Amino acid sequence: MTATVLVVDDHPVVRDGVTLLLRAEPSLKLIGSAESGRVALLRVGELRPDLILLDLRLPDMLAPEVIAGLRQVHPAGRIVVFTAHGDHQGLLAALDAGANGCLLKDVAGTDLVSALRRVLRGERVVDPRILPDHSSRSDALARSGLTRREYEVLRLAAQGQTNPEIAETTGLTRNTVKTYLQSALHKLGARNRVEAIGKASEAGLL
Structure with a gap:
């Protein structure tokens, strides 16, 4: 084709x-x-x-x-x-x-x-x-199990954006942003966004 x-x-x-x-x-x-x-x-x-x-x-x-x-x-x-x-x-x-x-x-x-x-x-x-470093970041992303959207939301959170700001940046609804963030926390074994950002940094994701 x-x-x-x-x-x-x-x-x-x-x-x-x-x-x-x-x-x-x-x-x-x-x-x-x-x-x-x-x-x-x-x-x-x-x-x-x-x-x-x-x-x-x-x-x-x-x-x-x-x-x-x-x-x-x-x-x-x-x-x-x-x-x-x-x-x-x-x-x-x-x-x-x-x-x-x-x-x-x-x-x-x-x-x-x-x-x-x-x-x-x-x-x-x-x-x-x-x-x-992009390939190593891709490998780390694959290991973490995060989807591209979950990673994107987490990366914006790491830049200090609030959920409403992330929603505006990505074009997602606030509820969807919250869902992606919660899913990312769960996959990283983190209790809150600060811990998630720390774990993602340690894993070479951010």
Whole structure:
């Protein structure tokens, strides 16, 4: 089955390069491109691609803003951030905003195709050169048994956010936030949120 792809990058050479790479790959079909965040939101709304390859730095919007907008117009689309900047804090913000992966632009063509296929299968793919500690955090998360949402709620609590603030940040209801937090406490064997944050830090989750 062929998956559709939209490329969002303000550099024509990158858009052309990805076009050439995907042209040789029958399982991935490039259906369009956009050179800014605003155009990307319009095009994704019209074309509804299976996967969006998104540059971290666009002229008009930051990647986390674009990701939040894309999640509203096309929640089912998978988003992979494509960047030349491996150590950029914006990558963490992009992952927190809901990106399904982050890849460096010097990735070889076969590796790019393989990574995109993995994302389409539901995996979260992050180039190990980008965030060296990310894989260990993923392992710790898998061991803890926390779901991504439980972890997200706990991480925001660790940043000092109250339940109503977490609800506003995540778009969840206050009751749902409370449920996720209680579930996270239970899984971590903690009696309250302070203890849970301490245990999560010790486990390498925060």
